[in-house]
Amino acid sequence: MAIEIRPVPVPVTLGGPDAAEFEAMAETAALVEESVWGHRRFAYDAYELLPMYHDGYQGRQAFAAWSGDRCVGRIECTWERDAAAETVDLALGVLPEARRVGVGTALLAAGRAVADGLGRTTITAMSDVPAEALDLRGPRLEARDGSGSIPAGDTGAAFALRHGFRLAQLERVSALPVADRAAEFAEASARHEAAATTYRLRSWIDRAPDDLLDELAVAHAAMSTDPPSGTATYDIEVWDAARVRATEQQALDGRRTTLVTAAVSDEGRVAGYTELSLPAGSSAAFQWDTIVLKEHRGHRLGMRMKVANLALLARAAPERTEVVTWNADENEHMLAINIALGFTVRGLSALWQHEADADAGTAGTGATTGS
Incomplete structure (x- = not known):
């Protein structure tokens, strides 16, 4: 050949x-x-x-x-x-x-x-x-x-x-069936919010609120350093508000819809966020970043954010039938959340x-x- x-x-x-x-x-x-x-x-x-x-x-x-x-x-x-x-x-x-x-x-x-x-x-x-x-x-x-x-x-x-x-x-590589579960996700999110005593959730589609951009940049930068990395070398990513906006525009230019839910402290700091990416013409949604910054852990924010974003997905894109995610095999905390939500393994x-x-x-x- x-x-x-x-x-x-x-x-x-x-x-x-x-x-x-x-x-x-x-x-x-x-x-x-x-x-x-x-x-x-x-x-x-x-x-x-x-x-x-x-x-x-x-x-x-x-x-x-x-x-x-x-x-x-x-x-x-x-x-x-x-x-x-x-x-x-x-x-x-x-x-x-x-x-x-x-x-x-x-x-x-x-x-x-x-x-x-x-x-x-x-x-x-x-x-x-x-x-x-x-x-x-x-x-x-x-x-x-x-x-x-x-x-x-x-x-x-x-x-x-x-x-x-x-x-x-x-x-x-894990996947969660989400078809016809809008009421289930909405009720689960409402229960989590009723039990919460601190941090408020803010959700949006495609473009973040202006007042959160600088804080989101900090959280995005942490995604390159905080998650477990095994023995791999990862470069530190430098983020600012402009890169957040550029990344949002890149997704839109690529015909992808992005659903985001963030946890915000009483002081207005972004404690964490979770992100679903929806390619055009697909039945799937992809779980991209989920992070809770180190100083804000221990408040079950990961579960709260994910459930709220699943509820948003069911409202905004009811045609999606599954959510697919990738997690480090040693990331026990995030894997426990996914297992509790019903994700099952599709491969490695x-x-x-x-x-x-x-x-x-x-x-x-x-x-x-x-x-």
Whole structure:
């Protein structure tokens, strides 16, 4: 198979000849997701992706693998633009029929070249294992923290290990059915609010109130440092009110609706927030950030905010049938909230990390056990 790897041009708008390669890349990424999960609900379409490539806070570059005029794989490189940042995150996927002939290796080389050009020493990447594939026989990989494990023979895991990545963290992928539960969520939220003696909840769709922007920026920055990270390296994200507004606009430009509920102290400080992202034309909603800042924990704010936001979802988008979320396998508190709400496991996502001074085949891979 003759393969050409080349950068993907980023168009200004979609639908024209100059957007064809970008649109093909997005479609290939969706097909890869479908090959793993059996559906493409977790994939971003071209309309969602394009605003991300015009982001002023995160840099992005993509390369596609072409067999003739067909896109058979892609790698997307993302990094914080802040000068203190050290990492580049890669999203790599190859169509099943084009695997095991060097396409993934060639794409990874292009991603590593981006990291080298930026002077970044650490590369991260994800791979997914759906629930039905978790019991594959053979050796298993366990992250240092948490209780989950994945089969070392999984396609994504085997590729990562072969190229010197180590397993840094596992995340549970869980889902909650929400169809026809508006009354249930509204009643549960009312009970929580009746029992609350401090902090008030404020909810909104798409755009935060002006008076909360600075406080929300503090909470967004904490999302890059506070959640459990296993042995992974995460860059500190620098947030201000302008970045909050830019992120909101990016979601709108990508045809996503965002539902947010925040807990606010008597002094007007944002103690935490939770966020649901609703792609256009999907039956799913995605639980993005949920955080309670350290100095405000111990008041059951996580449960209050999540239930209130589920009630908002039922009112604003009753056509959504499920909420999907990702949580670090060692994040016992948040997992307990999700289990209490009725989330069930759909699979695991593995976070992989590679340092520039780690030789392929010698990097620590995480604990391995037999089965």
